Amino acid sequence: MATTTTTTAARARVDRLERIWEERPGLLGWLTTTDHKRIGILYLFTSLAFFGAGGVEALLIRTQLLGPDKTVLTPQQYDAVFTMHGVTMIFLFVIPISIGAFGNYLLPLQIGARDMAFPRLNALSFWMFAASGIFIYIGLAVGQAPSAGWFNYVPLASKTYSPNLGIDFYALGLIFNGISSTVASANFIVTIFKLRAPGMSLNRMPLFCYAFLAVSFALLFALPVLSVSLIFLELDRQLGFHFYDIAHGGDPLLWQHLFWIFGHPEVYIIILPAFGIATSIIPTFVRRRMVAFPLVALAELLVAFIGFGVWAHHMFATGLSTATTVYFAAASLVIVIPSGIQLFAWIMTIVTGTPEFKTPLLWIVGFIVFFIIGGLSGIMFAAIPFDQQLTDTYFVVAHFHFVIFGAAVFPILGGLHYWFPKVTGRMYHEGLGKVSFWLTFTGTMVTFFPMHILGLLGMPRRNYTYPRDMGWTGFNVLESIGSYVLAAGLVLIAVNLAMSLRRGAPAGNDPWKAPTLEWATSSPPPPYNFAVIPAVSSPYAMWDPEDREKDVRNLEAGVLVLEQGHETPTSTVVDAEWDEVVEMPSDSPWPISLALALSGMFAMLLLAHWVTAGVFLAFAALVLLAWHSKEPQEA
Amino acid sequence: MTGAGRRHAVAVILFAALALLAAGCGDQSTLSPHSKASRDIATLWWWMLGAAGVVFFGALFLLLLGWTRRRKRGLPVFGEDEGLTTGLVVTFGIAVPVVTLIALFVVANFSVVSATQAPKTASTAMTIQVIGHQWFWEVRYPGTTAVTANEIHIPARTRVNVVATTTDVIHSLWVPELNRKIDMIPGHRNRVLLYADRPGVYRGQCAEFCGPQHAHMSMKVFAQPPDRFRAWLRNMAAPRRAPSSPELTRGEQVFVASACASCHTIRGTSAHGEVGPDLTHLATRTTLAALTIPNRRGYLGGWILDPQHIKPGAKMPAIALGGADFQAVLDYLQSLR
Numbered sequence: 001m002a003t004t005t006t007t008t009a010a011r012a013r014v015d016r017l018e019r020i021w022e023e024r025p026g027l028l029g030w031l032t033t034t035d036h037k038r039i040g041i042l043y044l045f046t047s048l049a050f051f052g053a054g055g056v057e058a059l060l061i062r063t064q065l066l067g068p069d070k071t072v073l074t075p076q077q078y079d080a081v082f083t084m085h086g087v088t089m090i091f092l093f094v095i096p097i098s099i100g101a102f103g104n105y106l107l108p109l110q111i112g113a114r115d116m117a118f119p120r121l122n123a124l125s126f127w128m129f130a131a132s133g134i135f136i137y138i139g140l141a142v143g144q145a146p147s148a149g150w151f152n153y154v155p156l157a158s159k160t161y162s163p164n165l166g167i168d169f170y171a172l173g174l175i176f177n178g179i180s181s182t183v184a185s186a187n188f189i190v191t192i193f194k195l196r197a198p199g200m201s202l203n204r205m206p207l208f209c210y211a212f213l214a215v216s217f218a219l220l221f222a223l224p225v226l227s228v229s230l231i232f233l234e235l236d237r238q239l240g241f242h243f244y245d246i247a248h249g250g251d252p253l254l255w256q257h258l259f260w261i262f263g264h265p266e267v268y269i270i271i272l273p274a275f276g277i278a279t280s281i282i283p284t285f286v287r288r289r290m291v292a293f294p295l296v297a298l299a300e301l302l303v304a305f306i307g308f309g310v311w312a313h314h315m316f317a318t319g320l321s322t323a324t325t326v327y328f329a330a331a332s333l334v335i336v337i338p339s340g341i342q343l344f345a346w347i348m349t350i351v352t353g354t355p356e357f358k359t360p361l362l363w364i365v366g367f368i369v370f371f372i373i374g375g376l377s378g379i380m381f382a383a384i385p386f387d388q389q390l391t392d393t394y395f396v397v398a399h400f401h402f403v404i405f406g407a408a409v410f411p412i413l414g415g416l417h418y419w420f421p422k423v424t425g426r427m428y429h430e431g432l433g434k435v436s437f438w439l440t441f442t443g444t445m446v447t448f449f450p451m452h453i454l455g456l457l458g459m460p461r462r463n464y465t466y467p468r469d470m471g472w473t474g475f476n477v478l479e480s481i482g483s484y485v486l487a488a489g490l491v492l493i494a495v496n497l498a499m500s501l502r503r504g505a506p507a508g509n510d511p512w513k514a515p516t517l518e519w520a521t522s523s524p525p526p527p528y529n530f531a532v533i534p535a536v537s538s539p540y541a542m543w544d545p546e547d548r549e550k551d552v553r554n555l556e557a558g559v560l561v562l563e564q565g566h567e568t569p570t571s572t573v574v575d576a577e578w579d580e581v582v583e584m585p586s587d588s589p590w591p592i593s594l595a596l597a598l599s600g601m602f603a604m605l606l607l608a609h610w611v612t613a614g615v616f617l618a619f620a621a622l623v624l625l626a627w628h629s630k631e632p633q634e635a
Numbered sequence: 636m637t638g639a640g641r642r643h644a645v646a647v648i649l650f651a652a653l654a655l656l657a658a659g660c661g662d663q664s665t666l667s668p669h670s671k672a673s674r675d676i677a678t679l680w681w682w683m684l685g686a687a688g689v690v691f692f693g694a695l696f697l698l699l700l701g702w703t704r705r706r707k708r709g710l711p712v713f714g715e716d717e718g719l720t721t722g723l724v725v726t727f728g729i730a731v732p733v734v735t736l737i738a739l740f741v742v743a744n745f746s747v748v749s750a751t752q753a754p755k756t757a758s759t760a761m762t763i764q765v766i767g768h769q770w771f772w773e774v775r776y777p778g779t780t781a782v783t784a785n786e787i788h789i790p791a792r793t794r795v796n797v798v799a800t801t802t803d804v805i806h807s808l809w810v811p812e813l814n815r816k817i818d819m820i821p822g823h824r825n826r827v828l829l830y831a832d833r834p835g836v837y838r839g840q841c842a843e844f845c846g847p848q849h850a851h852m853s854m855k856v857f858a859q860p861p862d863r864f865r866a867w868l869r870n871m872a873a874p875r876r877a878p879s880s881p882e883l884t885r886g887e888q889v890f891v892a893s894a895c896a897s898c899h900t901i902r903g904t905s906a907h908g909e910v911g912p913d914l915t916h917l918a919t920r921t922t923l924a925a926l927t928i929p930n931r932r933g934y935l936g937g938w939i940l941d942p943q944h945i946k947p948g949a950k951m952p953a954i955a956l957g958g959a960d961f962q963a964v965l966d967y968l969q970s971l972r
Contacts, residue, residue, distance in 0.1 A: 075847035075947050149844050155821060156804040156846060161769075246822030252805065253820060286701075291720040295728075317807060317842075318818045319825035322752060329744050333736045341728035347694060348720045350701040354708045365698060372694050376687040379736070383683065383743030385751040388815035389665050389676045392807060392842040456680070458663030458811045460842045463850035467926075470663060 010555045014531045016563040021114075021527035023587045032587040034119035035527050039126050040105030041423070046130050047097035053137070054088035055487060057081045062447070062483040065476050068468040078464035079147035080166070084140055086150030087170065090270065091177050092133045094408055098273035099184060099219075100129060102415055103212050105423065107188065109518035109525060110206050112197030112534040112541075114568035117190040120588050120627065121183055127595030128180035132173050135602060139169030146170035149462060151263060151314075152233075154244040154255045159237045165606060168237060171230040172602050178223045178230075179598075185216035185223075192216070197517075198560075198571045198578040200536040206516050207290060207539070210297045211276025214304035215269050221308065222265040229258035238608055253318060260311035268307040270404055274411035275300060275342060278364050281411070281418050282346055284514040285361035286353025289540055292345045299338035299345075306335045316387045325384050332382040339375060343368070359433030363414025366441045370406025374399055377452065392462075395455025401448040413440070413493060420497060421511050425523040426504030429496050436492035443486025450475040450482075515540035520548065533560040533569055536576075590627040597623055663838045665811040670830045672751040672814040679747050686735060751815045753826035759796040763787070767799070767806030767819040767841070770848040770949060771912050771925040780902070781871035784912030785925045787829075788867050791858040795829045804846060810839035810856050818843055831858030838926075847948035853926035867919075874903030875915045875971055886967025889960045894952065901971070910950060918971045924949065936965055 023029050023038070033039060060081050064072040073081060104122065108115055116122045139145050146166040148157040157167045192213050196205065233255070235241035242248035244255050283290055290296060312320060312328040346368055355361065377399040381387045390396065420428050454475045459466060466472050510519035519542050521530050532555040535547040542548070554560050562569065566586055570579040597620035604613035668674035704710065764775040765787065774783045789795045799808045801819040808827060809816035817827035831837065841852035859867065878884040887904060890896060896906035902915040920930050924946050928934040937944075939961070942951040956964060 075850070079844075079847055153805055153843070156844070161804055161846065251822060253823070291717070292724040295721070295724060317816050318820060319753070319823055322748070326744050326748075330740060333740055336732055336736060337729055340732045341724060343694070344724045344728035347697050347701075348723055351697050351704070352710050352720050353701075355701050355705050357702065357705055368698065369695070372691055376690060379739070380680075380683050380687070382736075383679060383739060383747070385672075385676050385743060385747045385815055386679055386683070388751065388817075389673075389811060392809075392816070392844075456665050458665060458838075458840070460809070460840055460849075462844040464847075465850050 007556050009558065010531075013555065013558060013561050013563045017528045017531060017561070018526065020563070020566055023527060029587065031592055032123075032589050034115070034123050034585060034587050034591075036104050036108050036116045036119065036122060037423075037525060037527075037529075039122050040101050040103075042126050043096055043100030043104060043129070046126075046133065047093050047101060050088050050092035050133055051097070054085050054093055055490065057085035057088065059483060059487060061085065062480040064464060065466070066480040067477065068466055068473055070465065073464065075464045076147065079149075079462075080140065080145035082462060083146050083149055083152075083170075084136075087136065087146065087174075089404070090150060090266070091174060092129075092136070094270050094404065094412070095181065096129050097412055098270075098277075098408070099181070099188070099212070099215060100126065102273060102277065102412070102419075103184075103188060103215075106419065106518055107191060107209060107212055108195065109521070109529055110209055110516050111192065111195060111200060112517050112530060112536060113191065113195035114529050114533075114562075115584055116187050117195055118187045120585050120591050121187050123588070123591035124594055125180045125184040125187065127592045128176060128183070128598065131595050131599040132177035132180060132602075135176060135599065136169055136173035139166055139173070144169060151259055152255075154233070154236075154252045155246075157233065157255075158244065168234065168606050171234050171237075172606050175227050175230050175234075176598065176602050178227050181219050182223050185219040188212055188216040189220070193573045194570045194579070195568060196571050196576045197533050197536050198569060198576055200541075200571070201576045202574055203294075204536055204539050204541075204576075207279035207293065207296055207300065208276040208516070210300045211272045211279070214300045215272045218265045218269050218272070218304040218307060222262045222269065225258055226262035229255060229262070232258075234605075253315075256315055256318065257311070260314045261308070263314065264311040265304070265307040267400075267403070268303050271408045272300060272304060274367065274408045277411035277415040277418075278346055278367060280514075280516060281360045281364050281414055282349050283353075283540065284418070284512045285358055286350050286355045288349065288353035289515075290345060291348045291352065292341070293539065295341050296345045299341040302338040303335060303342075306331065306338070310335060313381060313387065316384055317391050329382045329384050329387075333379070336375070336379055336382075343371065343375070359428070359430060359437055360414045360418035362434060362437045363410050363417065366437065366444075367407055367410035367414065370402045370410060370444065373449075374402030374407055378403065390455055392460055393455035394451040394459045394461055397461050398448050398451030398455060401451070405448070406444055410444075416493070416497065418512070419518075420500065421504075421507030422518055422523045422525070424501055424504070425507055426500055427507050427511060428500040428504060432492065432496040436489050436496060438489075439492060440486055440489030443482050443484075443489050446482025447479050447486050448482075450478050454479075510542065513542075515543045517541050520551070531555055531561060533562070588627070590623055594620055594623045594627065662836075663811055663840060667812055669812045669832050669835060669837060670814060671832075672828060672830065673812055675747045675750045676815060679743055682742075683739070686739075751828070753817070754794060754796045754828045756796075759794040759828070761790070761793065762796040762798060763789070764798045764800070765808055765819075767801040767803070767808070767845070767852075769803050769846050770841070770852040770946070772808075772852070772854045773802075773912065776868060776871070779868060779872040781868055782900070782902075782913040783871055783916065783920070785854045785922065786857060786920050787854060788857045788859060788864055788871075789829055789831065790861040790864040791831050791834045793830070793861065797827050797829050799825045799827060805843050806841045806845050806852065807843035808839065809842040810837050810854075812837045813839075813856060816842045829856065831856070834858050834860055848946055851925055851927045851946050851949075855922070855926065870919070870972075871916055875901050877903070878967065878970070882963055883967050883970050885960075886963035886965075886970075889956065889964050890967060893956065893960075893964075894954055895964070898950070914968065914971060916971055918969050924951075932965060932969060935968060936961070939964070 023033055023035060064070055064078055144165040148162055155161055192209055232243035236243050242250040244250045244252050279290055309331045310328055313332045316325050417428055417433055454472055457471055459472050507523050509522055517534055520534055532551050535550045537544055537547055566584050567581050568584055569581050571577060572579055597616050601613045601616035604616055666677050668677045762777055764777060766773040772785050774787050799817050799819045801821055806819040807816050813829050813831055814827055817825045835858055837856040839854045841849055878887050891904050891906050896908055898908035898910035900907050900913045923930050923938055927946050939954050941953050942949055
């Protein structure tokens with residue numbers, strides 16, 4: 001209870017903070033919010049809705065493959081469903097939930113800040129993300145879903161071979177989505193560098209924040225490449241350009257290079273937040289600090305950096321020269337090292353600590369097991385001839401589901417349990433939590449492990465059906481059954497958390513005796529996060545009781561409370577020395593308005609109404625003008 | 636069951652699963668190699684699996700150790716010594732992986748890779764051309780007029796250079812029992828070596844998603860003794876067998892006059908279509924529609940009348956032929972040996 005208000009003067013300061021930081025009530029409040037926690041919650045529910053959609057698509061795929069020659073889906077429907085499954089899970093679920101929901105909600109809390117550096121930009125990221133997701137799903141709803149796979153190779157994705165609007169929904173939707181992520185990552189970088197509580201020098205920053213710093217930089221450099229490749233594609237499709245058209249001097253391989261220059265860093269963008277969540281949960285439940293902290297921090301950054309140099313290992317079967325493939329194979333092996341460091345740091349921390357296997361830690365152990373499996377099969381793909389044999393088979397499907405579902409989503413699910421008390425103020429049901437973990441773990445193993453064997457037995461991926469006499473049927477049936485078990489596990493998590501929302505035991509500020517600052521404040525935290533900007537002298541701030549006592553004294557003395565306005569302090573980039581106090585914008589209608597104007601523009605680009613698209617762009621410019629007009633100040 | 640008994644049962648199940656794998660129960664398995672290239676890859680896989688198993692079970696052992704010591708502080712001997720644990724992370728996270736990965740890199744990417752790489756130009760006894768189409772494989776034998784589809788004949792124990800190209804989207808040529816795959820990309824002339832240790836039939840399939848009927852784009856490689864291969868090639872290079880009866884002549888006339896001829900070629904007639912497979916020696920093939928159905932009269936008839944039911948999205952339209960015309964065309968196509 002670090003910030004319990006003891007004196008009347010302290011209480012008066014907190015009341016004043018309450019008044020200054022309060023937002024509009026009701027629906028309007030949610031539409032105009034700039035509070036990073038409410039934006040995080042919006043991100044959470046929106047991305048979970050897309051997770052539901054992607055999950056239904058997965059079950060449709062597994063049901064179609066439940067036996068040979070089944071006709072649950074037509075070939076065209078199957079192609080649309082597996083494409084939407086990939087696009088949804090990557091762009092509309094994993095990235096937005098990890099960066100948008102977890103990052104947004106927790107990062108300012110972990111660094112002792114009152115909000116993100118650019119609160120309105122933060123709201124804009126969310127509304128653009130939501131709009132881009134709905135945009136892509138409108139394609140599916142009107143029967144024009146993309147169906148060339150999530151990496152959308154040309155010329156299959158060209159106007160000639162994919163004449164309907166599906167690919168345009170995909171391309172424009174992802175450009176829109178990319179703007180959202182770019183904005184978000186710039187916001188994260190500035191927040192991490194400038195808004196850390198004075199005293200939290202870089203070496204005192206939690207590893208979770210290092211992971212988000214790495215992800216944000218990776219996104220910032222990877223997304224422009226995706227946007228460019230998609231703009232080229234739309235120019236080809238809508239205006240008859242020839243970037244990817246071999247008959248007119250273009251080259252379809254250009255798409256593959258551009259896509260994977262984005263696409264491989266993307267893999268690390270997907271998994272790094274999971275690493276961050278793991279490094280938050282492990283110390284809490286093993287009661288000790290992370291082993292080899294500086295090595296792990298460095299490894300998180302290195303993974304993001306080296307991730308940019310390995311893209312062509314997705315293209316070993318395209319006939320690249322041997323010298324090229326050998327370079328990319330070597331780079332792909334180099335990236336194993338930082339992953340190995342982190343892996344053994346997690347394991348050694350657990351083994352040498354005092355582990356208590358509560359639900360969140362179980363999810364992390366599941367994550368470690370799956371990350372090892374997915375990592376080991378990944379290493380195999382750096383053996384060029386093996387890659388050339390097994391690429392585009394179910395072995396790859398097994399590999400990336402262990403990495404993306406097992407290793408990236410398991411920590412997200414663990415994190416949902418871990419931070420549930422902080423966000424809701426209540427505890428989830430531990431028994432149900434454990435049952436749902438084991439169901440999901442078993443389901444994941446049964447669904448994805450046999451895919452390795454199917455790949456080895458020669459089953460290519462993306463087949464809407466398969467012949468009876470290939471020896472593939474049994475494994476496919478097993479996988480489909482596994483997918484239903486997996487779905488049951490996920491439903492049980494939803495039931496547990498939904499029920500606990502009303503019936504859970506009150507959590508208090510810090511039910512886990514956890515090490516990071518989000519546990520210093522009330523559950524759920526107030527709009528201003530901390531009544532007093534916390535003192536920090538290690539990455540495990542909550543395990544430094546003197547600092548927490550200092551917070552109480554500061555509040556009583558009125559030091560670092562900043563109750564004169566809507567303000568947060570900034571600090572220097574490396575040493576986090578006191579810099580200045582900046583005024584933070586309050587809730588605003590402009591972010592959602594700008595997102596709406598841009599949605600209109602993208603819809604018109606899709607329909608090739610160029611002039612109307614220009615009108616919407618002009619609207620967007622007007623909104624930006626309004627955005628930058630001075631807003632009335634708190635009295 | 637006792638602990639030892641359970642371990643025994645697990646070992647038996649594991650062994651049975653591995654044996655099943657090694658047997659390669661399908662006929663498109665990467666684990667039943669029939670060439671040096673494929674065998675080297677399979678051997679590489681088993682070694683990598685072994686090494687991966689050591690890592691996996693080692694890590695699992697450590698996690699289980701954590702489980703047995705739950706709610707207990709530190710480790711015996713190790714305690715919570717920061718220097719010691721960091722040392723372990725450096726050993727197992729950096730040193731051991733570096734050594735293992737260098738070994739893997741050298742073996743896989745210098746040794747095995749040389750067995751699977753595209754053969755140098757003119758280093759092989761023969762070159763064939765395989766061209767991907769949505770959704771079938773066109774096969775040509777340069778230096779001859781032979782053209783066929785979906786069933787690639789090669790001489791056994793002969794290095795064959797395959798030039799892989801495409802007329803539409805990207806496909807990928809893959810016969811796992813003989814070698815790794817190679818993508819067929821517009822504007823690129825990729826090559827891959829095909830070699831079979833002994834005569835046999837080896838199944839292959841398109842490995843790069845190429846549209847709705849990607850699942851029905853398979854092919855077979857028939858590796859034959861060289862003399863039988865030469866006989867086959869001579870026949871394949873010849874024009875179609877001239878109709879030997881009035882009924883067959885009528886069949887040819889119907890074929891040439893109908894929509895069939897606008898998409899298919901039958902060498903020796905005026906049918907010169909280039910959309911679908913060459914049918915000059917259709918009756919010598921064992922399957923239809925890229926291995927979707929067997930090449931028997933009933934299936935052939937069903938394919939002509941309603942191809943969209945068998946392979947939805949295929950380029951072949953339903954051909955409405957009157958009863959007698961239909962039977963004549965079937966007779967004719969079945970005579971194209």
